[in-house]
Amino acid sequence: MSYTSLQFLIFVVVLLFVYYIVPKKYRWEILLIGNLVCYYLMSGWLLLFVVLASLFSYFGAKLIEKRKEKRKKIFIISLFSVLGFLLVLKYNNFISSLLNPILNIVNLNIPFKKFILPVGISYYTLEMISYLADVYLKKIKPENNFFKLLTFYTYFPKVLEGPISKYRDLSKEIFSEHIFNYESFRKAWVLIGVGFIKKLVIADRCGLFVSNFFLEGHTGLLTIPAIIFYTIQIYFDFSGCIDIVSGVSELFGIKLAENFRQPFFSQSIEEFWRRWHITLGLWLKEYVFFPVSLSKTNMKLNKKMRNAKYKHLSKFILVAFPLFFVWFFNGLWHGPTLKYVLYGLYYYLLMMLGILFKPVLEKIVKILRINTEVFSWKLFRIIRTTFIVCIGMLIFRSETITDAFNTLANIRVMDSVKFFELGINIKEFVPLLVMIFAMFFISLAKELKIDVREKLEEQNLVFRWIVYWVIIFSVIIFGVYGRGYDAASFIYGGF
Amino acid sequence: MKKRIFNLISFCMFIIITINFLYVGGFFLAPKGTDYDNQGGSYTVNGLYNLKDNQIDVLFLGDSSMSRSVSPMRLYEDTGITSYNYSINSSRVYMAYYMLKDTLLTQKPKVVFFDTITLFYEYREREEEQRPSFDYMRWSKVKMEALNDDLFSENFFDKVSFVLPIFRYHDRWQHLGEKDIKPLFSSKNSITRGYYLSGSYKPNKRASTYMNKNDKEVHMLKETEEYLYKLVDLCKENDIDLVFLGIPDSLVWNYASSKKMEEIAEKTDTVFLDLNDSDKYEYDWNTDSENGLTHFNISGAIKTTKYVEDYILDNYEFKSHKKDPYYDNWNKDLKKYKKMETKTLKELKYNIDNNIQYEKKKSYKKK
Amino acid sequence: MKDIIEILNEVNPGVDYEHEEELVTNGILTSFDIVTLISMLNMKFDIDISVTDLVPENFESAKAIKKLVDKLK
Numbered sequence: 001m002s003y004t005s006l007q008f009l010i011f012v013v014v015l016l017f018v019y020y021i022v023p024k025k026y027r028w029e030i031l032l033i034g035n036l037v038c039y040y041l042m043s044g045w046l047l048l049f050v051v052l053a054s055l056f057s058y059f060g061a062k063l064i065e066k067r068k069e070k071r072k073k074i075f076i077i078s079l080f081s082v083l084g085f086l087l088v089l090k091y092n093n094f095i096s097s098l099l100n101p102i103l104n105i106v107n108l109n110i111p112f113k114k115f116i117l118p119v120g121i122s123y124y125t126l127e128m129i130s131y132l133a134d135v136y137l138k139k140i141k142p143e144n145n146f147f148k149l150l151t152f153y154t155y156f157p158k159v160l161e162g163p164i165s166k167y168r169d170l171s172k173e174i175f176s177e178h179i180f181n182y183e184s185f186r187k188a189w190v191l192i193g194v195g196f197i198k199k200l201v202i203a204d205r206c207g208l209f210v211s212n213f214f215l216e217g218h219t220g221l222l223t224i225p226a227i228i229f230y231t232i233q234i235y236f237d238f239s240g241c242i243d244i245v246s247g248v249s250e251l252f253g254i255k256l257a258e259n260f261r262q263p264f265f266s267q268s269i270e271e272f273w274r275r276w277h278i279t280l281g282l283w284l285k286e287y288v289f290f291p292v293s294l295s296k297t298n299m300k301l302n303k304k305m306r307n308a309k310y311k312h313l314s315k316f317i318l319v320a321f322p323l324f325f326v327w328f329f330n331g332l333w334h335g336p337t338l339k340y341v342l343y344g345l346y347y348y349l350l351m352m353l354g355i356l357f358k359p360v361l362e363k364i365v366k367i368l369r370i371n372t373e374v375f376s377w378k379l380f381r382i383i384r385t386t387f388i389v390c391i392g393m394l395i396f397r398s399e400t401i402t403d404a405f406n407t408l409a410n411i412r413v414m415d416s417v418k419f420f421e422l423g424i425n426i427k428e429f430v431p432l433l434v435m436i437f438a439m440f441f442i443s444l445a446k447e448l449k450i451d452v453r454e455k456l457e458e459q460n461l462v463f464r465w466i467v468y469w470v471i472i473f474s475v476i477i478f479g480v481y482g483r484g485y486d487a488a489s490f491i492y493g494g495f
Numbered sequence: 496m497k498k499r500i501f502n503l504i505s506f507c508m509f510i511i512i513t514i515n516f517l518y519v520g521g522f523f524l525a526p527k528g529t530d531y532d533n534q535g536g537s538y539t540v541n542g543l544y545n546l547k548d549n550q551i552d553v554l555f556l557g558d559s560s561m562s563r564s565v566s567p568m569r570l571y572e573d574t575g576i577t578s579y580n581y582s583i584n585s586s587r588v589y590m591a592y593y594m595l596k597d598t599l600l601t602q603k604p605k606v607v608f609f610d611t612i613t614l615f616y617e618y619r620e621r622e623e624e625q626r627p628s629f630d631y632m633r634w635s636k637v638k639m640e641a642l643n644d645d646l647f648s649e650n651f652f653d654k655v656s657f658v659l660p661i662f663r664y665h666d667r668w669q670h671l672g673e674k675d676i677k678p679l680f681s682s683k684n685s686i687t688r689g690y691y692l693s694g695s696y697k698p699n700k701r702a703s704t705y706m707n708k709n710d711k712e713v714h715m716l717k718e719t720e721e722y723l724y725k726l727v728d729l730c731k732e733n734d735i736d737l738v739f740l741g742i743p744d745s746l747v748w749n750y751a752s753s754k755k756m757e758e759i760a761e762k763t764d765t766v767f768l769d770l771n772d773s774d775k776y777e778y779d780w781n782t783d784s785e786n787g788l789t790h791f792n793i794s795g796a797i798k799t800t801k802y803v804e805d806y807i808l809d810n811y812e813f814k815s816h817k818k819d820p821y822y823d824n825w826n827k828d829l830k831k832y833k834k835m836e837t838k839t840l841k842e843l844k845y846n847i848d849n850n851i852q853y854e855k856k857k858s859y860k861k862k
Numbered sequence: 863m864k865d866i867i868e869i870l871n872e873v874n875p876g877v878d879y880e881h882e883e884e885l886v887t888n889g890i891l892t893s894f895d896i897v898t899l900i901s902m903l904n905m906k907f908d909i910d911i912s913v914t915d916l917v918p919e920n921f922e923s924a925k926a927i928k929k930l931v932d933k934l935k
Contacts, residue, residue, distance in 0.1 A: 294900060315898060319894050319898070469516065476517070476665055477668050
């Protein structure tokens with residue numbers, strides 16, 4: 001059951017109805033039932049995995065609080081018990097590919113096995129780690145009601161593709177009393193509608209010709225627009241999904257964390273990863289970057305280097321060391337293969353080069369008398385960042401790093417196909433471009449701090465209705481669904 | 496409190512208007528008939544609804560073959576008996592069943608002729624079988640019954656697209672043309688009463704041999720059999736005489752088919768009028784075939800209509816409606832029909848005289 | 863307090879650390895800055911600022927930082 005399916009929409013409407021009929025204090029319990037039903041519809045009996053992991057995190061947290069003397073040990077055990085599911089089910093082959101060379105020497109071998117993953121395991125495992133860590137670091141008290149914790153982990157709008165939420169934040173939203181508000185209700189549907197446009201009209205339409213280009217191994221100059229449209233596809237697929245689920249969550253009066261903030265206005269890689277998949281970046285910052293950077297190891301290393309008079313280098317290593325782990329895990333989280341690790345390290349390398357050469361580049365800019373406050377400079381930085389991201393997306397899409405290189409090398413080879421032979425014709429391309437531009441203008445407005453949805457809400461009924469109908473009919477008429485299409489399932493949904 | 500009521504009302508209004516837009520939008524985007532101008536598909540269906548209640552004495556049911564074989568207006572001209580050629584391309588017996596059931600809500604034909612050609616088909620063209628007629632069927636308990644029938648959907652979303660066709664045809668925005676918009680605003684009257692006028696010809700070389708004795712076996716699909724019996728029962732329940740009409744088809748019909756059909760006719764106590772029997776029924780296979788294999792043109796239709804007419808006159812006593820003011824629209828339309836028929840006959844003569852034979856896939860030059 | 867402001871200026875120069883009260887919330891100190899800051903504070907005052915102390919309130923102003931440092935001494 002995907003988030004753009006009719007079944008899901010019906011599920012939401014039915015659940016909404018029950019939710020608002022029931023007295024306020026029981027609403028979260030209805031949500032729990034809804035979550036479990038939805039999870040079962042998506043993943044069947046694999047539901048038991050998330051329940052089991054939730055139990056581990058529940059008891060782990062309670063024990064950390066109770067047993068003051070052994071809290072560190074308990075924390076580590078609970079951490080691995082929860083992480084264990086992910087490692088065994090998803091990363092088993094990655095781990096065995098690292099261990100087998102050694103094991104083979106003593107005639108042992110871990111066989112290759114691909115398991116079906118419980119839906120959202122990559123997401124909820126991070127949430128469980130964050131919950132345990134927050135209890136361990138005394139940022140929150142452990143939750144006494146197991147069912148509240150379970151409601152949080154299985155919360156159906158975020159279970160498939162995030163956003164990666166923190167118990168300390170989202171629990172306040174879920175368990176506070178919600179009164180039905182018609183204006184928020186309308187606003188939420190607008191967000192859902194826009195999400196559908198992003199996913200069904202833009203992303204899936206790009207998918208029609210982009211996948212053909214790559215699957216058929218085409219070459220030539222068309223590689224460039226193929227990569228660009230792939231990047232567009234991933235962005236609108238993921239952010240469209242997030243819009244849909246955020247809107248659905250808002251229907252219930254619960255605000256999910258922001259996950260995208262007009263990422264293609266970023267002027268640097270650092271900024272990009274603060275605007276793209278925001279909750280992943282925040283998770284890595286709080287639970288990898290800071291712990292590693294403030295660890296005794298890192299601090300000692302820094303001290304040693306300073307004392308050895310490598311002042312600048314020590315400052316660099318101070319962040320470079322923890323950042324390695326950040327990017328390593330960012331890459332690895334996206335997929336259990338070497339390619340994904342290299343995907344992360346691609347950004348790491350560029351970031352490190354950026355930090356190392358910062359003084360040099362600043363000097364060059366000064367000498368060339370480049371004005372860094374003007375629009376043209378910012379535009380240059382935006383384009384540069386977008387270029388870097390597109391290459392990153394190419395790596396993300398390719399089977400191996402070599403494939404990515406080959407694809408780029410093949411730009412110089414003769415064109416093997418024409419653009420409109422890839423699966424889309426000129427007529428279909430027009431609404432695609434129109435919608436992309438429409439989304440661009442909405443993003444621009446948001447970047448200029450205009451709350452577009454709020455402004456829409458303020459308008460009069462006729463205008464609002466016309467906008468609603470434009471959204472609804474754009475999705476219904478231009479959406480890629482129905483016979484003759486293989487609807488692309490969410491790209492981030494295999495996690 | 497006032498605000499709440501206003502909100503509730505405006506919300507409901509929004510939903511209702513949206514559904515209406517969806518419903519109407521579906522008709523803009525749906526294909527209207529087949530490739531032909533003013534004929535087939537939606538024209539045939541709408542044409543029958545357009546008639547006044549209880550105007551039909553005889554009904555013809557079938558697929559593209561039947562649609563080109565019997566001209567209700569010729570029958571009316573000769574005898575004053577009113578009929579309708581309710582045939583849709585690719586239709587199958589289960590569609591005929593539902594279409595008849597739906598027709599019985601407003602009409603009371605005494606005789607129903609059913610074209611037997613598709614009974615031994617083993618291949619399915621699901622959408623083509625259903626959509627051209629189902630999309631234009633009016634909402635009634637018959638349509639609801641059909642919708643619940645598993646033949647109409649593979650999943651829930653399919654069923655939704657039958658209720659709101661816009662979900663099936665939304666992609667056609669790219670292909671919209673005049674022929675998609677014009678029918679919505681033009682007259683729903685079918686002057687030919689569902690009959691398709693064809694002025695093309697191609698000599699049929701197989702005509703003399705396709706009915707030779709053979710050892711072949713023909714099969715009816717289970718669902719075909721099921722709905723055939725349903726059709727038979729439906730006619731019995733409504734006091735209608737069902738007649739199986741075997742329209743000559745050198746492509747899909749043969750000796751074994753006729754043999755099997757005779758068996759079925761006996762089993763169901765139904766008359767089988769087999770026009771494939773060349774001893775009894777004469778055709779000029781050089782000029783009567785539209786495409787050299789399957790369909791009749793106007794010349795073949797004139798003969799077929801005559802044979803059917805003879806059968807009706809031999810077995811029934813229908814009163815002519817020509818002087819009945821309730822059937823005024825028939826007299827008016829007959830005049831228009833004669834003009835169309837003359838034009839088509841001229842076209843056929845021209846083609847024959849100049850040896851311009853039918854070519855597949857090319858649309859006719861509309862004069 | 864003065865030495866803390868001195869360290870802050872070394873980490874991220876050009877800010878009025880005497881009066882700024884929202885160093886973290888306003889993004890004046892990035893995560894990199896905070897880590898650098900902490901390492902320098904650790905070395906200067908021979909303390910051990912750990913992850914548990916890493917709450918925004920402790921770093922919003924020079925005053926808050928001083929409070930943290932004093933607590934850990």
